[in-house]
Amino acid sequence: MVKIGIADTTFARFDMGKAAIDELKRNCSAQIVRYTVPGIKDLPVACKKLFDEQHCDIVMALGMPGSKPVDKTCAHEASMGIIICQLMTGRHIIEVFVHEDEAPDARELAALMEKRAREHALNVVKLMFKPKILEKEAGTGQRQGYEDVGPARI
Amino acid sequence: MVKIGIADTTFARFDMGKAAIDELKRNCSAQIVRYTVPGIKDLPVACKKLFDEQHCDIVMALGMPGSKPVDKTCAHEASMGIIICQLMTGRHIIEVFVHEDEAPDARELAALMEKRAREHALNVVKLMFKPKILEKEAGTGQRQGYEDVGPARI
Amino acid sequence: MVKIGIADTTFARFDMGKAAIDELKRNCSAQIVRYTVPGIKDLPVACKKLFDEQHCDIVMALGMPGSKPVDKTCAHEASMGIIICQLMTGRHIIEVFVHEDEAPDARELAALMEKRAREHALNVVKLMFKPKILEKEAGTGQRQGYEDVGPARI
Amino acid sequence: MVKIGIADTTFARFDMGKAAIDELKRNCSAQIVRYTVPGIKDLPVACKKLFDEQHCDIVMALGMPGSKPVDKTCAHEASMGIIICQLMTGRHIIEVFVHEDEAPDARELAALMEKRAREHALNVVKLMFKPKILEKEAGTGQRQGYEDVGPARI
């Protein structure tokens, strides 16, 4: 049975992990293991542990970088670590980051975090169970959390 | 028989993978395997999997970074991962990125994406089958998607 | 018995290591080993040594980046090293950085450094002994050194 | 016999590889192997291949980053890859990059590219055959392509 890891943070202002787990359960049959860490810079090793210690096949890394310049740097460092972790393990980590300044207020921020978490959960389902759907969607301007942009035509 | 991997994304707004595959088929005899992932940050591990699981000899990584500052950071992270993946495997990944803001409108964007994908496919053919041609073109100001700039002369 | 490493610097202007050790001792029963290095760029290998030579289960890396642009770059480099070290060892390093320009004067700087060191020490305790508490706090906007921001509500 | 690898690109606007090889041949007795790739981001793995497959003792990586911001990012990524490659192999890669905007026109650009390639070829000769000369030049403000700056005196 496929095992999906959920790594998330106490720093984020919405429980994206819960939304992702709910969406996964609605759309596939998989074992789910969750691991919550303080902040986004703790996510890379959290993913590594989910692969090494929990034997996950794929991991979602959910976080909310803050709005200050130092937060942008943290997000970049976390993302680099998440990419290196994937190269070390040969397995996908679907990064779901919502920047705190992507939304004008707390209500829209929470809505965006929920939407993006759910839509990326569907990407996990496609990667693990229906890769041919992704191939069909190649180059079609898919977005997560926002409306799809759609393809550009010559 | 040479095996060429094609890694591309659903985020991109033109099917560069299809264009690359068409160009490869016109210009060489090789086995081609395609793997589509959600976004450019998923490309490094997609390439790693194409090498490790599919035993590709070379991979093309095709993506379209968006126009916002955060998209530029994502492109940088993806590129670093693609370089590290090449160092881990000792094999080439030809990165074909077209930034969404390289073209003034959707029509020209799509045309640029197709052109660059096709011209880099020819680079793959040269690297695998005709390395002496590349040596002859050394220092001649070749470009992909745009007109060649040509050499500077003393 | 859990072994916790404390890596800190002589560059910092407050003894965060001492504060962290005090807080750890109040809240858990663990063996603690301390290793002080000159600056934050020496922290990644200090952590590596605490894992490899001292067999620590987790490490706190405490430092105070200066306020000049070059200091920000140093902090970024140190953070990347700390993330890579975690991926190499599969163990957590809780990074506790206080930027010198986060506080308006020396008195508030010292207070912030003490507070953040103590609050991150509690994160270490949770990670090692009470991971279920972190899971309950997922997405609740926890902060270290400042007031918690709290969750965003839809 | 010492084996020197020459990695260069078709993107560059002057044949620095040819200049480097000519200078090497005038100044030492070594086997030289050349490998041309499309752009600077292909150089790190080109070097890795020259070490692993061609058993080179040292490599020169010659490239010309363009003048746009995205080109500066590419140069940074290539340089990081070149440094990581050196750490993986324990062998020197002498990076010879000339930025397209270092010179006011094509004629001076070509002259600078030739000069820097030749002067760095001499550094390769020193590293492999005459390391004591480098030690004597330590801290003397050597430059490649431009006039030496010379030492600062107390």
Add this chain to the structure above:
Amino acid sequence: MVKIGIADTTFARFDMGKAAIDELKRNCSAQIVRYTVPGIKDLPVACKKLFDEQHCDIVMALGMPGSKPVDKTCAHEASMGIIICQLMTGRHIIEVFVHEDEAPDARELAALMEKRAREHALNVVKLMFKPKILEKEAGTGQRQGYEDVGPARI
């Protein structure tokens, strides 16, 4: 007997390696091996070689980044390489970088380079022979090349 490596460059405008060696000899009994390379981007692999081929226990990496933006990028790349090298070997590299624009003129630049090299040599002595002194100096605002800033008090 402890073996200390000294990696420095011909690009720098003051012989920091000589100053560091002099200071080390005055303050400890150790075997010293020196390795001079062209520029700071050659330092990471120089350190790797000093560890792997010369079996050094610790290395000092001394360099002078220039004042242009491209020099700042080079310094960042060199620093990242130096940190990665430390993580690969589990040994300290004390980076001693003086930026050319830290001093208003050549005379003060040379004085700063000498002072910082000597003071970091003392850090090497402490790390190898007197680690308890560093622990006592934790959080006391030590600086190298400039006056110590001292601790911030609550």
